[in-house]
Amino acid sequence: MTVRFLTFLVFYVTAISAFAQDAKKEIQKYQQMITEGSPVELFELEGEALWKRPQGPSRVSLEKCDLGKGPGVVKGAYAGLPRYFKDADRVMDLEARLLHCMMTLQGRSREEATKRVFGNESRPSEMEYLSAYIAAQSRGVKMAPGGAHPKEKAAYALGKALFFHRTGAWDFSCASCHGEEDKRIRMQDLPVLSEPKYARPVMATWPAYRVSNSQFKTMQWRINDCYRQMRYPEPKFASDATIALTTFLTVTAAGEPYRGPGTKR
Amino acid sequence: MAAGPMKMRATLGSGYTDVRVLMTHPMETGQRKDPDGKIIPLHFIQNVTVRVNGKVVMEGEISQAVSRNPVFTFRVRGGAKGDKIEVSWLDNQGESNKTEGAVA
Numbered sequence: 001m002t003v004r005f006l007t008f009l010v011f012y013v014t015a016i017s018a019f020a021q022d023a024k025k026e027i028q029k030y031q032q033m034i035t036e037g038s039p040v041e042l043f044e045l046e047g048e049a050l051w052k053r054p055q056g057p058s059r060v061s062l063e064k065c066d067l068g069k070g071p072g073v074v075k076g077a078y079a080g081l082p083r084y085f086k087d088a089d090r091v092m093d094l095e096a097r098l099l100h101c102m103m104t105l106q107g108r109s110r111e112e113a114t115k116r117v118f119g120n121e122s123r124p125s126e127m128e129y130l131s132a133y134i135a136a137q138s139r140g141v142k143m144a145p146g147g148a149h150p151k152e153k154a155a156y157a158l159g160k161a162l163f164f165h166r167t168g169a170w171d172f173s174c175a176s177c178h179g180e181e182d183k184r185i186r187m188q189d190l191p192v193l194s195e196p197k198y199a200r201p202v203m204a205t206w207p208a209y210r211v212s213n214s215q216f217k218t219m220q221w222r223i224n225d226c227y228r229q230m231r232y233p234e235p236k237f238a239s240d241a242t243i244a245l246t247t248f249l250t251v252t253a254a255g256e257p258y259r260g261p262g263t264k265r
Numbered sequence: 266m267a268a269g270p271m272k273m274r275a276t277l278g279s280g281y282t283d284v285r286v287l288m289t290h291p292m293e294t295g296q297r298k299d300p301d302g303k304i305i306p307l308h309f310i311q312n313v314t315v316r317v318n319g320k321v322v323m324e325g326e327i328s329q330a331v332s333r334n335p336v337f338t339f340r341v342r343g344g345a346k347g348d349k350i351e352v353s354w355l356d357n358q359g360e361s362n363k364t365e366g367a368v369a
Binding site for chain 2: 122
């Protein structure tokens with residue numbers, strides 16, 4: 001009986017792992033298919049038009065905006081973010097920098113420029129279009145976020161602390177879901193984002209288009225949504241905390257060639 | 266996104282041309298409801314037409330089963346550098362759009 005039971009057990013375990021392997025392969029196939037049919041370029045087009053459109057009280061476009069490579073340089077700019085900006089005396093990610101340019105160059109108020117940062121499927125937001133365009137100009141460029149300036153080091157340290165800090169109604173941290181290998185939610189693998197091996201492919205493909213809701217989503221949204229899922233209070237858009245987390249994740253992924261904007265399920 | 270811009274790329278292979286075209290369209294199935302519970306009317310691309318140098322090479326009828334912001338990739342026999350390819354669509358509400366590009 002013991003032998004029979006053991007045989008059954010061996011068979012059972014092998015069958016399960018074979019199933020998991022097959023499922024993983026099928027998911028990869030699905031991910032490849034959605035990437036091939038990605039409408040991301042449409043968002044890039046709209047973003048480019050928006051980048052060049054005069055707006056705000058100053059009636060100027062964002063074309064003089066310095067994303068870290070000099071005024072108006074978009075090529076490779078995203079791959080160098082987040083980084084410290086002297087004029088703002090602050091570490092900024094793409095969205096924080098765009099907001100800065102909207103306020104300083106276009107003369108818009110923070111309230112007006114952040115009124116609608118996350119869009120929906122019928123009407124994407126300005127930040128979403130712009131992120132798609134700017135990020136796309138870094139395709140193939142190795143990600144090299146700032147890490148030398150004291151404020152960049154501080155942002156990294158804060159991001160790392162936030163990643164592992166458990167709190168909130170459910171006593172959750174980012175690491176509760178993204179801290180162990182071989183974990184998943186339903187069919188979604190959960191990458192251990194504090195490890196370069198896992199952070200690289202993730203950070204190289206955000207911002208991204210989500211096929212399940214037909215929306216283009218930015219990194220600020222991604223962090224915001226993680227906090228929602230953890231039942232925290234909603235973080236402020238482009239706050240030091242959300243930028244610090246993005247800094248921590250991007251520095252962890254540094255060196256990976258940027259391949260986005262990606263396409264997610 | 267409402268019905269809007271399109272983007273196309275046509276690349277020459279040996280004896281064929283690969284075309285990839287992106288369309289902005291809500292592709293409403295007529296089965297979704299808005300937040301007030303009212304049905305969002307059926308709104309989808311019905312006809313897709315492909316012309317090479319003005320001559321129709323493909324006419325397609327697609328349905329509301331196709332996703333929002335559809336992407337089509339297909340191969341056209343023949344073709345030469347500089348050939349003009351035009352892709353146009355017509356939806357069930359009479360809206361239409363087209364894009365034109367040269368084979369590269």
